[in-house]
Amino acid sequence: MTGWLAIAGLGPGDEALVTEEVRAALAGATDVVGYIPYVARVVPREGLTLHASDNRVELDRAAHALDMAAAGKRVVVVSSGDPGVFAMAAAVFEALETRPDPDGFDIRILPGITAMLAAAARLGAPLGHDFCAINLSDNLKPWDLIEKRLRLAAEAGFAMAFYNPRSKSRPHGFARVLEILREGCGPKTLISFARAVTTPEERLTTVTLAEATPEMADMRTMVIVGNSDTRRVGRWLYTPRRVG
Ligand code: SAH
Numbered sequence: 001m002t003g004w005l006a007i008a009g010l011g012p013g014d015e016a017l018v019t020e021e022v023r024a025a026l027a028g029a030t031d032v033v034g035y036i037p038y039v040a041r042v043v044p045r046e047g048l049t050l051h052a053s054d055n056r057v058e059l060d061r062a063a064h065a066l067d068m069a070a071a072g073k074r075v076v077v078v079s080s081g082d083p084g085v086f087a088m089a090a091a092v093f094e095a096l097e098t099r100p101d102p103d104g105f106d107i108r109i110l111p112g113i114t115a116m117l118a119a120a121a122r123l124g125a126p127l128g129h130d131f132c133a134i135n136l137s138d139n140l141k142p143w144d145l146i147e148k149r150l151r152l153a154a155e156a157g158f159a160m161a162f163y164n165p166r167s168k169s170r171p172h173g174f175a176r177v178l179e180i181l182r183e184g185c186g187p188k189t190l191i192s193f194a195r196a197v198t199t200p201e202e203r204l205t206t207v208t209l210a211e212a213t214p215e216m217a218d219m220r221t222m223v224i225v226g227n228s229d230t231r232r233v234g235r236w237l238y239t240p241r242r243v244g
Pocket of ligand 1: 012013079080081082084085087114115116119162163194195197198218219221222
């Protein structure tokens with residue numbers, strides 16, 4: 001039996017949002033690799049080995065998955081949301097770059113519903129016009145670059161979606177983000193905090209930038225900032241498709 005590697009997205013949390021394609025890959029796998037809470041979402045069964053690891057070891061995890069596929073295993077690397085969005089697909093390709101024959105592996109990337117889209121759907125249609133997605137973690141990039149991208153996105157009038165908004169290791173970063181946004185977008189712009197969307201702990205809050213405080217976000221929160229046209233309609237939030 002020849003080995004393969006599927007890099008799969010488990011969606012934002014609700015089992016109903018796991019695609020059929022991902023379910024089929026998991027059903028045919030011998031090994032599942034990933035960050036501890038994501039591997040915990042895979043139902044154990046006979047013949048399936050679960051390899052859960054800490055979130056700081058993405059490259060080791062990717063190399064391990066490639067080695068197992070080369071040895072004939074059927075491996076699924078799991079991410080939450082979509083595997084291509086601030087997740088394991090890029091880490092696997094980084095590991096693949098160091099191998100002599102990248103095309104010698106049977107690799108498939110199985111998309112999932114990313115947190116940004118699940119959060120937007122819960123809120124209404126805040127990403128109905130042009131938008132950008134920014135990872136606010138400075139683990140893999142300098143903080144100055146994050147500030148620069150925020151300022152330019154605000155100047156360009158994009159709605160914005162932020163992943164990894166706030167962590168214990170960066171308590172002041174998100175306060176600075178709010179400052180830059182108030183300056184660049186104006187205090188009346190709407191900002192939404194969508195926590196643990198599609199799970200039983202889901203919580204949605206929308207306020208103006210003037211009212212937003214850093215404590216409104218944590219690492220299970222997706223932050224969505226509207227553009228200057230984003231507005232409320234009843235309990236919904238939307239960004240019109242037309243500008244100007
Ligand atoms: N690959 C994932 C993102 C990984 S980065 C995806 O496509 O969704 C992890 C960040 O995603 C978290 O810090 C949070 O900002 C966001 N996130 C993931 N799941 C979420 C959920 N159910 N609700 C809100 N935000 C979520």
